[in-house]
Amino acid sequence: MVSGANQAAGRFGQVISFSLAALAMIYLSYLLPRLLPGDFVTATYASANVTLTAEQEDGLRAYYTQDRGFGDYLLRLVTLDWGYSYAFLTPVSNLFLGALPWTILLLGSANLISMFIGFITGVEAAWRHGSRTEKGLVGGMTVLEGIPEICTGVILLVVFALNLQWFPAAGAETAYADATFFRRLIDIAHHLALPLTTLVLAYFPGNFLLTRNSMMMVIKAHYIETARAKGLPPRRIRYAHAARNALQPIVTRFGLRLAFMITGALVVERINSYPGLGTLLFNAIQARDLPVIQAVVLFSSLIVLCVILGMEGVYRIIDPRIGNAH
Amino acid sequence: MIDLSRLYRQDERSDLSSIFVMSIKTDEKKPRLGVVECSVLDIGYLFFIRCRSLRLPRRSSFKTTPYDMNVAFEPTALYVEEDIMKKDMLMFNLKWIFILLFILISVIGGSSALLAQEKVKEVRIGDGKGDWGYPSPYRHYPRGPGYVRMSWVFDTLVWKNKNGYIPALAKSWRYDPDSQSFIFELQEGVKWHDGKPFSAEDVAFTVNYFKKHPYPWVPLESVAGAEANGPNRVTIKLKKPDASFLAYVGGTMPVIPKHIWEKVDDPRRYNDPAAFIGTGPFKFIDFNKAKGTYLYQVNREYYLGQPKVDRLIYIKTGKPLISLVSGKADLVNIRPDMAQILEKKGMVVIKNQRGWNKKLMINHQKPPFNDKRFRKALAHAINQQEIIAKAHRGFGSPASFGLLSPDHEFYNPGTPVYEPDPAKAREILESLGYTKGKGGFYEKGGRPLVVELSASNITVAGESVTDRDGEVIKRELEGAGIRVKLVNMEQASTDARVRNWDFDLAVSGHGGLLGDAKILNRMISPKAKGSVNSVRYGASRELLDLLNAQVAEMDPEKRKRLVWKIQEIYADELPAISLYYPISMSAYNPEKRIKWYYTKGGVAFGIPISQNRMILVE
Numbered sequence: 034m035v036s037g038a039n040q041a042a043g044r045f046g047q048v049i050s051f052s053l054a055a056l057a058m059i060y061l062s063y064l065l066p067r068l069l070p071g072d073f074v075t076a077t078y079a080s081a082n083v084t085l086t087a088e089q090e091d092g093l094r095a096y097y098t099q100d101r102g103f104g105d106y107l108l109r110l111v112t113l114d115w116g117y118s119y120a121f122l123t124p125v126s127n128l129f130l131g132a133l134p135w136t137i138l139l140l141g142s143a144n145l146i147s148m149f150i151g152f153i154t155g156v157e158a159a160w161r162h163g164s165r166t167e168k169g170l171v172g173g174m175t176v177l178e179g180i181p182e183i184c185t186g187v188i189l190l191v192v193f194a195l196n197l198q199w200f201p202a203a204g205a206e207t208a209y210a211d212a213t214f215f216r217r218l219i220d221i222a223h224h225l226a227l228p229l230t231t232l233v234l235a236y237f238p239g240n241f242l243l244t245r246n247s248m249m250m251v252i253k254a255h256y257i258e259t260a261r262a263k264g265l266p267p268r269r270i271r272y273a274h275a276a277r278n279a280l281q282p283i284v285t286r287f288g289l290r291l292a293f294m295i296t297g298a299l300v301v302e303r304i305n306s307y308p309g310l311g312t313l314l315f316n317a318i319q320a321r322d323l324p325v326i327q328a329v330v331l332f333s334s335l336i337v338l339c340v341i342l343g344m345e346g347v348y349r350i351i352d353p354r355i356g357n358a359h
Numbered sequence: 360m361i362d363l364s365r366l367y368r369q370d371e372r373s374d375l376s377s378i379f380v381m382s383i384k385t386d387e388k389k390p391r392l393g394v395v396e397c398s399v400l401d402i403g404y405l406f407f408i409r410c411r412s413l414r415l416p417r418r419s420s421f422k423t424t425p426y427d428m429n430v431a432f433e434p435t436a437l438y439v440e441e442d443i444m445k446k447d448m449l450m451f452n453l454k455w456i457f458i459l460l461f462i463l464i465s466v467i468g469g470s471s472a473l474l475a476q477e478k479v480k481e482v483r484i485g486d487g488k489g490d491w492g493y494p495s496p497y498r499h500y501p502r503g504p505g506y507v508r509m510s511w512v513f514d515t516l517v518w519k520n521k522n523g524y525i526p527a528l529a530k531s532w533r534y535d536p537d538s539q540s541f542i543f544e545l546q547e548g549v550k551w552h553d554g555k556p557f558s559a560e561d562v563a564f565t566v567n568y569f570k571k572h573p574y575p576w577v578p579l580e581s582v583a584g585a586e587a588n589g590p591n592r593v594t595i596k597l598k599k600p601d602a603s604f605l606a607y608v609g610g611t612m613p614v615i616p617k618h619i620w621e622k623v624d625d626p627r628r629y630n631d632p633a634a635f636i637g638t639g640p641f642k643f644i645d646f647n648k649a650k651g652t653y654l655y656q657v658n659r660e661y662y663l664g665q666p667k668v669d670r671l672i673y674i675k676t677g678k679p680l681i682s683l684v685s686g687k688a689d690l691v692n693i694r695p696d697m698a699q700i701l702e703k704k705g706m707v708v709i710k711n712q713r714g715w716n717k718k719l720m721i722n723h724q725k726p727p728f729n730d731k732r733f734r735k736a737l738a739h740a741i742n743q744q745e746i747i748a749k750a751h752r753g754f755g756s757p758a759s760f761g762l763l764s765p766d767h768e769f770y771n772p773g774t775p776v777y778e779p780d781p782a783k784a785r786e787i788l789e790s791l792g793y794t795k796g797k798g799g800f801y802e803k804g805g806r807p808l809v810v811e812l813s814a815s816n817i818t819v820a821g822e823s824v825t826d827r828d829g830e831v832i833k834r835e836l837e838g839a840g841i842r843v844k845l846v847n848m849e850q851a852s853t854d855a856r857v858r859n860w861d862f863d864l865a866v867s868g869h870g871g872l873l874g875d876a877k878i879l880n881r882m883i884s885p886k887a888k889g890s891v892n893s894v895r896y897g898a899s900r901e902l903l904d905l906l907n908a909q910v911a912e913m914d915p916e917k918r919k920r921l922v923w924k925i926q927e928i929y930a931d932e933l934p935a936i937s938l939y940y941p942i943s944m945s946a947y948n949p950e951k952r953i954k955w956y957y958t959k960g961g962v963a964f965g966i967p968i969s970q971n972r973m974i975l976v977e
Contacts, residue, residue: 079855082501082966122628128649132649190681203676203681204674209645305677306651306677321851
């Protein structure tokens, strides 16, 4: 009973601390964009083809920057009113939901694939510790890990988009192709290939090295010997016995990667002109489109919180000992 | 068969009774086998080993003798490893991954060939930024590409092509000096995209609507009002003569339908599909904000002729060269160093006249920059040719110090020139009381002369390309003894500081130098408070008077003389230093049989973009 009460109190404390963190993030998402030098009218009109007189400028500024304070911002957030984008004069939620699926598609698949490949190769390499293949893999991955995606992205573009012309260089799908559903799917996959490969090449070496290292610790453990002695098939030993215990750092990394979903893809989204939240944020900052910046910044910070919360749960599943630790 | 010749214990630390590892030999020369593990059945002193393997017969049992009788009475397993096996397995796994990847890639790559089909005739224009706002007058971004996207849908009264003014909604036009009015005779039988007839009422309405809800592209300060005289004639009355009227109003003002906009009170928020009804050669269908793509559909009833394509599409591409070569785009803006490669690949490269200049903004409101002599010292310290050579690999030409482009009809060839001459710059600085201090840098009254130089990446057609102008200028100024603090900032931050006079020197740039000479007023007059490209210079009364006079002068010859004088004074006052004209180019794929060109004097009032709606109309 006592431990149950403690646990409940712990849960409650956790909820409080997470809510406080969320509130702090909401405040930062409100404050930080306002600290950027320049405002929407200056960013949009100042160096434009039109020249504004003082009255015109004041009129525009009054029209666009209706700042009603943090309280109002918070209130509107609660009622799910994200405001209007200055640049498009459309609801921010429209813009946001238009970009979100592409980010999820690109980043989600990149993270899943790189985790999967990284994990498998990591486990296999650790199992073959000391072999030439393992050494080669570790060396190769360390090098690959050091190459930033801006570099691989451009190389892939030059080779596969310019020279071989296998894949398109920009966009998420052929604009206005009027294709059937199936063709459209293929078209999307076709456009996804280069940015996805770039991201996978950037993410998976890290996953590989991490898995291999944690596997190295695990395979020395006695329960692995027990498993061997039981006469279990080696694949089962590797994955069900050894790898499961090496899984936790990978899951942590996966979660953190997801948390950096928006900023993580900014470079690749820019190189491949891929629509997504990174591009949306980039353009919004250039144009000082405050409501959009706020929405993206807020979403990306809240997602960190959600991922941390979510990972607590996942840890319990992959390692039941955590649940009993209290 | 298998000879279990050697058994050995693997691990001394083991708590288990025993773990055996054995290597196996076969009759074959090369042991290719892959026994992964064997479990042992213990019957008395005999061990039966059950093998699971990939390549040996499954579950084949065979007999062997125990290696160590003392510990082996309860053996549970025998673990068999083979070195070759390890590699084999890994290669096996990797092979599968590669095979899967390869299949995936070839399926995707191959199926894309299926997509390469063309049912309708369409043209695709690539753009680095993608999104330029909705293509309606109040919602497009206030830059050239935004206006051009709107200009496919909305017509103006007059238009320009490669050679100059041509009729658009107005068949003919004339200026009546007595009544100070422009009289436009309109085309007959023009229809809006929704089928309603177009009339002089719409033009008059547009002028009055834009007066009420200002559209910054069309300055209507000099316009008193507009009136329809019958269905096909409209009179626009001026408050005072305005020489720039035809360029800035006649050739720039999009005519909007009265029957739709008369009900609209907040035009910026108005985003109904009806907001995109114009009379232009294309109807607006879609703008995808996330992807930065636009779709237009042909207007078959266009009064100036049949458009050449069924669909006009804008796509976003950060790699114009690749998109053009791979056929994803038919027209893109390119950097001059790409020209050769593209020409080799069969593309056509077109080059614009000098209409866009990079210029060094000077904060002439504070010392020491408020002294014209100091600004002249700066001009002598800067070597335009060196900036072009070092920061742009020679692609560009030095700018006139009088702001107007040498390709402009009103360009004054006698505009003062400041030869690059660091010695001259030093001479001026010394005459201003500066003395050489530490490291050869100037100081005055013991305080070193340090100027801050802000640089950002702006270039033609609203695109942003990194360059090293700031670095080269810093070096040049330091060569003349002026210490420079270089600050590289993102565009909007630099703009904000220039706007608020919170800077010393800033690298900036703007176009419009080929269009109507009113650009001089826009870029010089202190009234342009909200512009960061305008020098907002009010120190010379003479200059301001001349500016007002030239816009009011309806006689081109007389106006030209005024503009010549303005350039001389501007170059002498030097409120900013024009640096160079970058080479502005686009490239297109000739397969579509469309010949793109740069409009004479720029699209509308001077937009240096090679997308003119008449290019797509026969």
